[in-house]
Amino acid sequence: MRLDSNLAFSDYNHLRDLFNSRALKVIDMLELFIRRIKEKTHLNAFVEVFVDKAREQALESDLRFVNKNPRPLEGLIVALKDNILYKGFECTAASDILKGFIAPYNASIVEYLLEAGVIIIGRTNCDEFAMGSTGEHSCYGAVLNPLNPEFLAGGSSSGSAAAVAAGLCTVALGSDTGGSIRLPASWCGVIGMKPTYGRVSRYGLIAYANSMDQIGPIARTVDDLAVVLETIIRKDRHDHSMSIKNEGFKYIKEEYTDVKFIKIKEFDEDPNLNPYQKKAINDIEVILKSKGYSIDLISFPDIQHIVKAFQLLSSGEASSNLAKYDGIRYGASINKGQKPIEIITNNRSALLGKEPKRKIIFGSYALHSDNYDNYYKKALQYRELIKDFIEKHLQNNHILLTPTSPIIGAKKGETEEFFEQYSLDFYTVIANMSGTPSVSIPVGYAKNGLPLSIQLTGYWANDNQILNIAQMICDNISL
Numbered sequence: 001m002r003l004d005s006n007l008a009f010s011d012y013n014h015l016r017d018l019f020n021s022r023a024l025k026v027i028d029m030l031e032l033f034i035r036r037i038k039e040k041t042h043l044n045a046f047v048e049v050f051v052d053k054a055r056e057q058a059l060e061s062d063l064r065f066v067n068k069n070p071r072p073l074e075g076l077i078v079a080l081k082d083n084i085l086y087k088g089f090e091c092t093a094a095s096d097i098l099k100g101f102i103a104p105y106n107a108s109i110v111e112y113l114l115e116a117g118v119i120i121i122g123r124t125n126c127d128e129f130a131m132g133s134t135g136e137h138s139c140y141g142a143v144l145n146p147l148n149p150e151f152l153a154g155g156s157s158s159g160s161a162a163a164v165a166a167g168l169c170t171v172a173l174g175s176d177t178g179g180s181i182r183l184p185a186s187w188c189g190v191i192g193m194k195p196t197y198g199r200v201s202r203y204g205l206i207a208y209a210n211s212m213d214q215i216g217p218i219a220r221t222v223d224d225l226a227v228v229l230e231t232i233i234r235k236d237r238h239d240h241s242m243s244i245k246n247e248g249f250k251y252i253k254e255e256y257t258d259v260k261f262i263k264i265k266e267f268d269e270d271p272n273l274n275p276y277q278k279k280a281i282n283d284i285e286v287i288l289k290s291k292g293y294s295i296d297l298i299s300f301p302d303i304q305h306i307v308k309a310f311q312l313l314s315s316g317e318a319s320s321n322l323a324k325y326d327g328i329r330y331g332a333s334i335n336k337g338q339k340p341i342e343i344i345t346n347n348r349s350a351l352l353g354k355e356p357k358r359k360i361i362f363g364s365y366a367l368h369s370d371n372y373d374n375y376y377k378k379a380l381q382y383r384e385l386i387k388d389f390i391e392k393h394l395q396n397n398h399i400l401l402t403p404t405s406p407i408i409g410a411k412k413g414e415t416e417e418f419f420e421q422y423s424l425d426f427y428t429v430i431a432n433m434s435g436t437p438s439v440s441i442p443v444g445y446a447k448n449g450l451p452l453s454i455q456l457t458g459y460w461a462n463d464n465q466i467l468n469i470a471q472m473i474c475d476n477i478s479l
């Protein structure tokens with residue numbers, strides 16, 4: 001079957017039905033996506049489409065359907081952020097310094113997805129080394145928002161969110177260190193989830209800040225998100241940070257009538273919060289209350305320091321993670337200089353972008369023995385405060401309700417200012433610093449067509465609970 005590529009992706013359910021009834025083959029669906037990617041190159045969502053390999057996989061997948069032995073995710077067409085290794089293909093983390101680097105092995109989640117029968121359509125653009133919140137800090141250029149291309153897609157998993165929103169794939173994988181799945185999902189009007197830290201293997205993810213990095217899915221429906229989580233949440237002996245009890249994950253649909261919500265007073269009073277976004281949160285509160293849920297307002301004045309503490313910790317980890325990019329061992333080199341130190345300095349100066357350089361300098365400063373006690377150690381202590389807050393207020397089925405992003409979009413260059421850009425992570429980093437699960441869902445639109453969203457953050461390992469509540473909210477709003 002040849003599909004008209006203009007078939008609106010709002011007609012997603014229609015496509016889904018065709019696919020499920022097998023009226024539409026996997027290869028038809030793939031060809032549709034490939035045509036659309038070509039038509040929408042202006043979005044800059046993909047940096048490479050694995051046309052030949054994906055076609056091969058789609059044909060194999062169709063054959064398994066014919067032979068009546070489909071796998072759990074048979075035929076699901078998935079895109080990978082350009083920081084997740086896929087054996088035999090280039091992976092650059094959108095950095096010039098990794099141009100030409102071919103992944104020597106598959107990330108564990110890639111292994112799991114392939115075993116489950118997915119088709120990997122391509123790799124998506126992102127902020128360099130996943131550093132950024134807008135999607136404009138990439139060596140491939142900025143990713144535009146499919147809902148309104150005058151605006152950016154949000155970052156750092158910019159291409160993944162834009163690809164799902166524009167109907168260029170079914171599901172995309174991203175990484176979230178401080179909001180990088182949830183924030184672009186929020187700006188592009190799709191659903192994005194950061195699972196509980198330690199439930200999804202980081203093996204084969206190019207590290208930014210190991211203690212907070214987490215891979216997760218971006219999709220149009222909670223069900224799509226959940227099937228992917230069922231496949232990627234798995235204990236992996238390659239990732240030793242998976243210390244929590246991890247026996248896999250099964251999405252169980254439950255009502256969770258005993259859930260209670262909390263809001264943080266200082267978030268509520270944030271002067272930077274967009275008025276449309278503020279109204280969206282209030283509307284959701286009305287719905288929740290009408291369904292009998294309680295919402296408590298809790299004051300946490302120290303929350304004002306959260307972005308600074310996050311920056312200290314993430315930059316500190318980044319400065320040591322990025323030390324290995326010297327342009328000698330792998331990736332690109334400008335081949336200038338005599339002594340190794342000259343070659344390394346020249347490569348790093350020429351090939352690393354502005355944002356990673358900022359993080360390396362800032363992180364090295366914070367970790368220096370003269371400064372450690374004043375900065376890095378304080379940020380570590382602050383992180384304990386955040387964990388205490390979660391322990392105290394989110395146990396016993398409490399969920400933190402917040403916006404995902406203070407603003408609903410930005411144009412290129414608008415948030416260039418150091419602190420302006422970092423303040424975009426105000427609501428998201430709490431889940432990374434504590435390791436809790438967090439999901440962003442679209443709940444409406446502003447006048448300019450840009451989406452509004454809310455974020456649900458749950459207690460450790462309550463991934464199933466926040467997914468169910470996300471579904472309940474989606475069922476109660478009309479988009």
Ligand code: GLN
Nearest residue numbers: 130131132177178179180
């Ligand atoms: N915007 C944050 C930063 O640049 C977080 C990015 C992310 O989650 N990868 O550090």
